[in-house]
Amino acid sequence: MKRIKLLILLSLLFISTPLYAIDAKREVLPNGLVLLHSEKHNLPIVKVTLLIKASPFNEPPEKAGLANLVASLLTEGTKNRTSEQISEEIEFLGAHLGAATDRDYTLLKLSILKKDLEKGFSIFSDILLNPVFPPEEIKRKIDLIKGGLRQAEEEPGFLASREFRRTLYGKHHPYGRLVEGTLESLDNINREDIVGFYKTYYRPNNAIVAIVGDITHEEAINLLKRFLSSWEKGNIPETPEYHIPKIEDVKLITIDRELTQANIILGHHGVKRSNPDYYAISVMNYIFGGGGFASRLMMRIRDDMGLAYDVHSFFSSDKDTGVFEVGVQTKNESARTVIDVILKEMRRVRSEHVSDRELNDAKSYLTGSFPRRIDTMGKIADFLVLTEFYNLGIDYDKKYPQLINSVTKDDILRVAKKYLHPDRYILVVVGDIEKTGISGSTF
Amino acid sequence: MKFKRVSGWLIIFSLFVLFAPSPVYPITVSKEEILPNGLKVLVIEDHKAPIATFQIWYRVGSRNDPKGKTGISHLLEHMMFKGTEKIGPKQFSRIIQRNGGIDNAYTTKDYTMYFETLSSDRINLAIELEADRMKNLLLRKDDSLYERSVVMEERRMRYEDDPQRSLYEEVVATAFKVHPYHNPVIGWMSDLGSIQQEDLLLHYSRYYAPENAVVVIAGDVNPEEILQKIKEEFGSIKKTAKRPVFSSKEPVQRGQKRVYLKKEAKLPYILIAYHVPSFPDKDSAALDVLSYILSGKSGRLYKNLVRTKEIALNAFASYSGFYIDPYLFFLGGTVRPGRKAEDLERAFYEEIKRIQETPPTEREIQKAKNQVEASFIMEQDSIYNQAELIGMFEMLGDWRLIDKYLKMIREVRPEDVQRVARKYFTEDNRTVGILIPEKRGVEK
Secondary structure, three states, rough: OOHHHHHHHHHHHOOOOOOOOOOOOOOOOOOEEEEEEEEEEOEEEEEEEEEEEOHHHHHHHOOOOOOHHHHHOOOEEEEEOOOHHHHHHHHHHOOEEEEEEEEOOOOEEEEEEEHHHHHHHHHHHHHHHHHHHHHHHHHHHHHHHHHHHHHHHHOOHHHHHHHHHHHHHHHHHHHHOOOOOOOOHHHHOOHHHHHHHHHHHHHHHHEEEEEEEEOOHHHHHHHHHHOOOOOOOOOOOOOOEEEEEEEEOOOOEEOOOOOOOOEEEEEEEEOOOOOOOOHHHHHHHHHHHHHHHHHHHHHHHHOOOOOOOOOEEEOOOEEEOOOOEEEEEEEEHHHHHHHHHHHHHHHHHOOOOOOHHHHHHHHHHHHHOOHHOOOOOHHHHHHHHHOOOOOOOOHHHHHHHHHHHHOOOHHHHHHHHHOOOOOOOOOEEEEEEHOOOOOOOOO | OOOOOOHHHHHHHEEEEEOOOOOOOOOOOEEEEOOOOOOEEEEEEEEOOOOEEEEEEEOHHHHHOHHHHHHHHHHHHHOOOOOEEOOOHHHHHHHHHHHOOOOEEEOOOOOEEEEEEEHHHHHHHHHHHHHHHOEEEEEOOHHHHHHHHHHHHHHHHHHHHHHHHHHHHHHHHHHHHOOOOHHHOOHHHHHHHHOHHHHHHHHHHHHOOHEEEEEEEEEEHHHHHHHHHHHHHHHHOOOOOOOOOOOOOOOOOOOOOOEEEEEEOOEEEEEEEEEEEEOOOOOOHHHHHHHHHHHHOOOOHHHHHHHHHOOOOEEEEEOOOOEEEEOEEEEEEOOOOOOOOHHHHHHHHHHHHHHHOOOOOHHHHHHHHHHHHHHHHOOOOOHHHHHHHHHHHOOOOOHHHHHHHHHHHHHHOHHHHHHHHHHHHHHEEEEEEEEEEOOOOOOO
16 A cells, blocks of 8 residues: 555646646637637537527516526527427437526526537527527426426425525525525516517527537638627627625525424625635635535534535535535434534634645645546537636646645635625525424524 | 435436446446455546546445344445544545545445545545454444434435425335335334344345455546555455345235325326336337336426426336346325316326337337437536446446447347336236325314
């Protein structure tokens, strides 16, 4: 086992890891569409990810779910194809095509064999440029989304997360609600809203596309010219700013269910993706609760105490101020103990320096695992549109190790003090509340 | 970040779509060797990215759990991270992670797999660590007790608090009365509580041996060098004593079985299971194609049950032929608010009847074949998936069976699908589970 020791030593000395170069080309087309292209010829496949800057930020709160509804209706009928024709043609090729809205954006994705690219991209461009939003499909889709929302209530994790966000962001901020909307808000959406939203936001100057795989730059440009040249620029309204309520003390929310485990979320506001402290926070959170089996929370709560299968923490990376969240499931009777440990570890990382070992381990993981984040064509396509969307630069993959490696122990202590708040947080517990022994007065 | 020591039977449930080869892009095993101690090594070269994955597959799963000790194979998988004389109790994953890698493991009904994915210049580390824990695992008493409670938490999370998953457990346990497929991989709660350190030691000594394992490495590696390294690290590990002979066989089911589960839930849910053969039985390819014809947005279940009749919120067909012994073909779905479970059950039988009366169209068959072929090529974009595919076929007997599988899929004709639907989808051969939602008495 001597070799193991040697490798460990080496990894401490040479933290930077050779990177898998994406070598993407960036180009802004005449209609404003940003194209990112990366050529990979190891397999005869092409992956396309197209980002539209349309999200719940662009919908009125009383019509929550509009952005998502528009995206999910793109595949339900165009000027040239019915919903059934779209799925039949795509699935016959063994391809995948879909559109979905996330908190900050909407993504359309196509995954296809090179030999079928023309055919596949023509369907892709059809759903992007020519959706017709048939009334019966709108009704059908709303029904399915509502049914899905009801069913999701069976999942304790869903309930906990929904309450956590609702309390953290209040009614008006889009991060405070589900991307899908609510049973009530979906009923407020009519076809005009949908068509209007589509016409306003689905514009090339409001979009980013990444094309990755067995396709040359020239082929990619020609593909866009052929299928997307009729896509016209538009005036995009400015995205409104939403107020974020402050959390001044501890708020406890309990949801009583007949469960064997308590599902616990403890957290508060985090940071914006654009915050320069993002990288120091990444390292700090890895050590605290983000580093899987290497994290302090996992070692204490799972390895030392055997109280949970999984415990983790994260800072979300969102355009607006995101969340910091610790999530854990433990049997009802252990809930209080686990919450105490989480708070204790939060205080500890705020009050003393992390060790050299922890710092080095975190940096080696974060930099060394980077190549795996971009090791398939699909991952590269998503990575490219998101780095563009969050303004991280086309050379982000090359800059990343330096951003992480420059973090010091002082930085970690500073960001822990600044961004972790063990005295003002929201605590949501979904479980058999009586068995947990948790009540308003205990926290 | 995905958490490790996940249990693979969940994954396997949906994996069948990934597995199918193509003549144009076959996965090439560039090195294959059986060491004198029986360890089989397979190397797949792929230099597209500077990473490599190491997987070690042990021929032990919940099928091998002794009576009254269900869950022991899965618990032992957890214990494999608890350290050896050289590697401390919490060190395994930390060492991999500080080298920029990830590691994980899962247990299925038939086998247990461990893997590490690292940049290719660090892959030797995985070889060293895996060889060490194949022979030197400590299995301390305290660790065993702690880990038992971790697994109990895992069981609460995955089954007890998930009504649809609970129904799956009920249906499988009802469908199999003799064969150990009856038992969940994670084990029954009271069995978990009874597993002792000695039980784990015995299980480890029986099954964790070179002749009971297969190593698969894929990625940016030099096959000769990597094989040399494997010989150095694993070569000295000795073969082990004999393992118990597995002889269990499920008798033919003669009559429908029904099971009801009452649990706090929002919507009724139904799960129907038919006993079916596994690959490479001649009927397995037609069953596979049939599951494709029923699945997907353009498949029959979505089109008819979700879209047209509006009975189901979602509906699925699931078949994996990649079990060692015959397993189950599942049909299932969540009942749409306002509809009844019986309506959905009847609608499933109507779909089956249609296939039994009229063979599917040539286009439906071709679509299924195209889907198998395309996903096979797409999955190869990940070296992890390449290695997993090879390893899984090796567990079924030989990685070369991939070719046979493809050939069988290509030969499926509409009449074959009709024939297997008639043969297996009979009332006497099915087990039906229905989840009846219950409201909690008092809302606090």
